Structure formats: C-alpha cells, structure tokens
Amino acid sequence: MSANDPGQTPLHSTDAWTTNISVPKIVLAIGAHPDDVEFGCGGTLAKWSSAGAIVHHLVLTDGSKGTWNPDADIVALIAQRQIEQTSAARALGTTGSVVFLGHTDGELVHSPTVVEQICLHIRQIRPNVVLTHDPWKRYRLHPDHRNAGMNTCDAIVAARDPHFLRHQILELGLQHHRPDALLLWEADQANHAEDVSTFVDIKLDALLKHASQFESTMKAVDTSGIEQFRQRIKQRMTELGAPHSFAAAEIFHHMNRL
Secondary structure (H helix, E strand, O other): OOOOOOOOOOOOOOOOOEEOOOOOOEEEEEEOOOOHHHHHHHHHHHHHHHOOOEEEEEEEEOOOOOOOOOOOOHHHHHHHHHHHHHHHHHHOOOOOOEEEEEEOOOOOOOOHHHHHHHHHHHHHHOOOEEEEEOOOOOOOOOHHHHHHHHHHHHHHHHHHOOOOOHHHHHOOOOOOOOOOEEEEEOOOOOOEEEEOOOOHHHHHHHHOOOHHHOOOOOOOOOHHHHHHHHHHHHHHHHHHHHHHOOOOEEEEEEEOOO
16 A cells, blocks of 8 residues: 555555666646755766657746855846756766756745746646655655645645546646656655766756855855865765665655555
8 A cells, every 4th residue: 555545555655675666758846936846856867868868847936045145146146047957967868858947046945836927838748757845754854845846746636636636637738647656855765776977967957057155055255165075966876875775875765555
C-alpha cells in the first residue's frame, strides 16, 4: 500500500530504495527560484537530456530577493536571473521551455491561483515525470520552497483528473494528464537515487551560470571560493552515491502511483 492508496497506510514503511528510472520522454522541473532546479536535480536532467528527453523548466518566483546588496537594482536583478536561468538550463543540455511565472520572491503562497497555473503547464506539456521541492521536509525555513512543493503536488492532482479545472478542458481544449512519476528533491525521506556520475561537471557548470548567487547562495566571491563551492558539491554527490555504488548521485523521494 502506498501513501496515496485509500485507507490506512502501514505502520512502518517497507519501501526499498530504487535507482535509475527509465529515461522519460518529457520532463517538467519546477523550482521556486532561479537556480533551485539546478541544485535539486541538475545532474539528473543533464543525464536524461543526453539520452533524448525533452526537459522543461518552470520557475515560480522572480528571484527578486536573491541578493545581499540592499541597494541592488531589483528590476535589473530579475532580468539577470531570467538570463542566468535560461543559460543554466541550456548548459544542462535541455531543449524544452524555460518559463517564469513571476510571483514575488519570498511571497509565494499555497493558493488555487498558483495550483491552476502549474496545472495548466502540466496539461500543456504532458510530462512523464515532474520534479520539485519536497513540501514535507522538516524544518524547512524558506516558505517559497514549501509552497512550491505543495502547489505542485496539488497541481498534479488537478491535472490528472478530468473534473478538476473543467474550463481548461472545455475552453482551452487541454485534456487531463497523469504523470508517471513525481521526484521530490531535498527529500525528508529519500527513497530513490539517480546515478549522475558522468554529469557532475555539467551540473556544476549550470550552477555557475547563476553568477548573481555567488555571494549569497554559493559563498563564493572569488576564484578560490568558486573552487571550494565546486568541491563541496562534488563531495556531497559522492557521499550520496556511495551507498548505491555510484560515483555520484542525486537523491529524491520517488512517487510513481499518482
């Protein structure tokens, strides 16, 4: 019995770890901010893209609070972060769309409006796999990350069932769509690993397209700091891969009965 089956779930989870799902045809990665997708699943997206998957990015906020400079030109920052995100997506080898919903950074709410926006994307793109933040991660501080995950989970339910958001079907001609799987990064209870051993440098190259985040997120204000950042990410991915005999991995909570 899975968490989504009716009735009572088992007292103790017996879910075993899985690894390396089949390469999906269409992928939708949903991040709260520019750079979240690259941190959460950049290696996996690079791997799937190299194998022919069409990968789309959906960024929910404008990234307008992504600086420690109190005198920053916010309009310029928003524009810069969109350019950085598009460049990062292409660095991963992705060929799909890069779309920005533009909600104010730090003020993303869990709401029917955002759910419908994400549902619209799912019904338009018809992804086999969706990836996003784990909204149930304990002690998560940033509200945008929590709400991005919760909105996405609600949108999957809305997208899969024909009686949710009927106007999308009746007025826009968008049929309901049920993805095959959902992968949640930064998972509170991970149960799945993707081998990204040969894609670590590509993930890092994509992350470093987010130059506006060097100081605040990556703690890298010079060449030495950037190299230290690269080594931290490499070490962490090595640690995540070791239990699965991978040289490097990204891990998720994998749900495949949506």
